[in-house]
Amino acid sequence: MNFLELTTILLLLASVFSIINLRLIKLPQTIGLMILAIGLSVSVLAIGLISPNFLEAVSDVIKSFDFEVLLIEVMLPFLLFAGAISVNVHELLKDKITILLLASFGVLFSTFAVGSGIFWLVEQPIFELNNLGLSYVDCLLFGALIAPTDPIAVLAMVKKMNLSATTETRIAGESLFNDGIGVVIFLTLLNVKLEGIENITPGSVSMLFATEVIGGVALGALIGYLGLKLVKYIENEYVELEVLITLSLVLLVSVISHQFHFSGVLGVVVMGLFLNRNIDAEEKEEGVQKAMGEYVYKFWHLIDETLNAILFILIGLEIIPIFQNFDSGYFLFSILTIILVVISRGIGVWTPIKFLSFFKSFEKRTALIITWGGLRGGLSIALALNLPNQIGEGKNLILFLTYMVVLFTILVQGLTLKKIVK
Numbered sequence: 001m002n003f004l005e006l007t008t009i010l011l012l013l014a015s016v017f018s019i020i021n022l023r024l025i026k027l028p029q030t031i032g033l034m035i036l037a038i039g040l041s042v043s044v045l046a047i048g049l050i051s052p053n054f055l056e057a058v059s060d061v062i063k064s065f066d067f068e069v070l071l072i073e074v075m076l077p078f079l080l081f082a083g084a085i086s087v088n089v090h091e092l093l094k095d096k097i098t099i100l101l102l103a104s105f106g107v108l109f110s111t112f113a114v115g116s117g118i119f120w121l122v123e124q125p126i127f128e129l130n131n132l133g134l135s136y137v138d139c140l141l142f143g144a145l146i147a148p149t150d151p152i153a154v155l156a157m158v159k160k161m162n163l164s165a166t167t168e169t170r171i172a173g174e175s176l177f178n179d180g181i182g183v184v185i186f187l188t189l190l191n192v193k194l195e196g197i198e199n200i201t202p203g204s205v206s207m208l209f210a211t212e213v214i215g216g217v218a219l220g221a222l223i224g225y226l227g228l229k230l231v232k233y234i235e236n237e238y239v240e241l242e243v244l245i246t247l248s249l250v251l252l253v254s255v256i257s258h259q260f261h262f263s264g265v266l267g268v269v270v271m272g273l274f275l276n277r278n279i280d281a282e283e284k285e286e287g288v289q290k291a292m293g294e295y296v297y298k299f300w301h302l303i304d305e306t307l308n309a310i311l312f313i314l315i316g317l318e319i320i321p322i323f324q325n326f327d328s329g330y331f332l333f334s335i336l337t338i339i340l341v342v343i344s345r346g347i348g349v350w351t352p353i354k355f356l357s358f359f360k361s362f363e364k365r366t367a368l369i370i371t372w373g374g375l376r377g378g379l380s381i382a383l384a385l386n387l388p389n390q391i392g393e394g395k396n397l398i399l400f401l402t403y404m405v406v407l408f409t410i411l412v413q414g415l416t417l418k419k420i421v422k
Contacts, residue, residue, distance in 0.1 A: 006065060013037070014309035029305075030156050030312050031414050037316020038407075044320055059324065062317050068382040070314070075307050076379065077254045077268045081246070082304035083155045083176060084272025085297065091169035092273070098170060098356055102370070103178035106348035107147045111185055113344040115143030118337065118401075127333055134394040137193050141391075142398045144189050145384055146341055146405055147348075148182025150377030151175040156308060157375065157414055161421050167363050171370055179379065180266035184212040186383055194388060208261075216263030217270050223253050224274025231275065231292050239295040246275065246296060311378045315406065318381055322403050330397060334404040341405050346371040372420050375409045376402075 014033070021032030048055025092099060119139040122129045154175040158168055188209050192200050227249045231242050253271055257264030277297050350367040384402040387395050 009061075010310045010313060011306075013040075013313050014306070017313060018309060028157065028160065028414065030153055030308060031410060033309055034312040034316045034410060037313040038319055039316075041317055041319040045323065055320075055324075059321055062320055065314060065317075067314060067318060067378075068385040071311065071378050071382040072386070073254065073258070075311060076382075077250050077264060078303055079307050079311070080151060080176065080179070080265060080268045081250045081272040082300045083151050083172070084269045085276050085300060086155075087172045087176065087273075087276070088165060088169045089273050089276040091165055092173045095166065095170060095173070098352075098360070099173035099177060101352045101356065102170070102174040102349060103181055105352050106174070106345070107144075107178045107181045107185060109348035109351070110147035110341070110344045111140060111143040111182075113143070113347070114146060114337075114341055115140035117340045117344070118142055121333065121336060121340075127329065129329070129333070129397065132394040132397060133392050134397070137189060137197065138391050138394055138398070141186065141189050141193065141387060142384075142401065144182060144186040145380050146376060146402060147185070147344075148178045148376075148379065149175045149374040150379055151179050153312075153375040153377040153410060153414070154373060157417055158373065161418060163369075163421065164363060167366060167369065170366070171373055174370065175374075176269050177266070180216065180263050180269060181213075183265050183379075183383070184209060184216075184263050187212060190388070193390065211261060212263040213266065215260060216257060216266035219253060219256060219260075219262050220267035220270030221274070223249055223267070224271035227271065228274045239293040242292045242296045243299050246292070246300070312410075315378055315381060315410075319403065322399050330400050333397075334401055337401045338405055338408045342371070345374045349374075369417075369421055372413050373417055375414055376406045377410065380406055 017033050017036040018029070020036060021027060021029065025032045025035070027035065044055060044058050048058075115136070116139070119134070119136050121127065122132070122134050122139065151172070155172055158171050161168070163171070188205055191208055192205070227245065230245060234241060234245075249271060250268060253267045254264045256262070257267050275292060277292075346367070349370045353362055353367045353370075356362070380402050381399075384399050387398060389395070391398070
């Protein structure tokens, strides 16, 4: 199946499912689309019990999506840029220490807490999983891919919560940056796995980490600064040209990051902050001046909504290949994993907030809202699919656990977040 046919299928499903959700189910868009996609996948699995050939044909089509490449190299840069240009950049800059501490400490703590917990659980005789051969590094890889929240899912939910500007910016900013930090930690651990821990030195790990982070941020800042000067030179007279410029800049950051092993995720986010819709909001005498024309922001909102719909349909459809290789004993293990992930996220958020509360004010139960609002999504699944085959049979367990955590955070936490906020 070629690219045009795959795109047609995804856009058709997104359109039909959106109409059904809008008129019948009436859930938040991301949750409604994912539930419908899961329903379709479950139906396909049920039919597959009667007709294995049908299930095999559908599985081949879904595998041809190449989910990890499609998300990380194609969809994620556009989605993150769309999120970065809409966040309140002035609130973010005023609260940058809080956001960076939440993002960095939270991801690092969750990575090692979840990874260590999973490694301990795997060794317990009750689960009979020690024959999978999962090493401590393998478990840390799972911790790294499940630690960062999905900014696409989080931003989509937060916009509808009517939170204060400060709390909303803290949640959105933390989600945007913990994504980049999480990917960097994952790639660092993946390098340890592939090279062998005996061939890795603290210096090489530090250099890899620094290259990813500093290189990504520097590249994003440079391209963002040049892009801002360019769109201001145009002076919003040619909005079509501004759309073309922003599209090309997002792709340019992604391509350069890939070539020089920088963090494209951080690069795109930083560039988006330079082209933010509120970049000149402090010029009160002229009102809110946008870096680009309103048409450009509406265009990126359309891109955001469209790719969002496709992403959550893809997440729902991924249940077919993942559940074809699962073991019934994984279910109890997945419940304990979900509890471990939520508790680790809670401690990783509560600790820096408790420390920072001595210096600045936080709204009541901010830690609870940020913890429960930590939705996981397509990025975690894409990273899990990108795990090397050296992990062996344990890769199926990691894929299953990742999918179950994503399902729980989006369906359970996503549906109850509004009540938690109230």
